Amino acid sequence: MGRSRGNFHHADEDPNQRSRRKKNPASGDNSESGAAGQGAGEGKKALYHCNYCNKDITGKIRIKCAMCPDFDLCIECFSVGAEVTPHKSNHPYRVMDNLSFPLICPDWNADDEILLLEGIEMYGLGNWAEVAEHVGTKNKESCIEHYRNVYLNSPFFPVPDMSHVVGKNRKELLAMAKGQGEDKKDSHKAGSANRLPSSLNS
Numbered sequence: 001m002g003r004s005r006g007n008f009h010h011a012d013e014d015p016n017q018r019s020r021r022k023k024n025p026a027s028g029d030n031s032e033s034g035a036a037g038q039g040a041g042e043g044k045k046a047l048y049h050c051n052y053c054n055k056d057i058t059g060k061i062r063i064k065c066a067m068c069p070d071f072d073l074c075i076e077c078f079s080v081g082a083e084v085t086p087h088k089s090n091h092p093y094r095v096m097d098n099l100s101f102p103l104i105c106p107d108w109n110a111d112d113e114i115l116l117l118e119g120i121e122m123y124g125l126g127n128w129a130e131v132a133e134h135v136g137t138k139n140k141e142s143c144i145e146h147y148r149n150v151y152l153n154s155p156f157f158p159v160p161d162m163s164h165v166v167g168k169n170r171k172e173l174l175a176m177a178k179g180q181g182e183d184k185k186d187s188h189k190a191g192s193a194n195r196l197p198s199s200l201n202s
Contacts, residue, residue, distance in 0.1 A: 047136070050074040052082040059098050066092040069122075101173045104150055104160050112137055116147065 047058045055074050063078040065071040068087045081089035099110035108116075112135055119134030132140040150160045165173060 048072055050077055051084050051087070052077040059100055061098065062096045064094045064096045066094055072096070101170050102176070103165060103173065104162070105146075106176075108138075108146060108150075116143060119143075120147070 047056060048062055049055065050057050050062070050073050051071050052073055053076070057072065057074045061075060063073045063075065065073075065087055068091065071084075071087050073082060078093075083089050099114065101109055103110040103113055115135040116131065116138075119131035122134065123130040128140045128144050132138055132143045135143060138146070151158065154160045156162075165176075168176070
């Protein structure tokens with residue numbers, strides 16, 4: 001009773017594992033099981049797990065320790081003062097909301113942006129394979145291109161241009177992203193309709 005669960009990890013588990021996702025070594029999948037958080041044909045997803053009970057807390061409000069790197073707790077474990085070495089219940093913390101809405105561009109949600117910047121801070125600028133693995137939903141090339149276009153080439157360097165989202169709430173941002181997504185689909189359909197098959201170009 002009242003003991004830390006830090007001593008009860010399996011031998012193959014790292015007690016300091018990142019809370020954002022758990023790899024399934026059998027499939028190389030970045031989810032707890034092949035079906036968790038993923039539908040057929042969907043891209044890989046960054047998952048957050050409670051470091052104490054290991055429950056999937058992706059898309060839910062979670063508690064992030066301000067002292068322990070990459071340490072998250074579900075609301076239930078936080079409310080009972082759960083501790084896993086080296087985390088202590090009296091550490092300062094931040095309440096993390098569901099950030100699965102687009103912020104700067106429609107292809108990247110706010111959570112992806114945070115993970116990108118966190119990954120760059122942790123692994124250093126230029127270690128893009130590690131940064132992409134930290135983000136979990138984007139590949140190396142996508143991370144490089146996004147960072148270059150949104151951050152380095154920003155008219156407000158070193159921060160991205162946020163003028164198009166200032167004063168908008170989450171619902172407006174989601175609607176804006178949905179509209180941009182539909183515009184992309186429509187322009188792709190129009191572009192492919194105007195192209196003739198190569199067999200007809202001769």
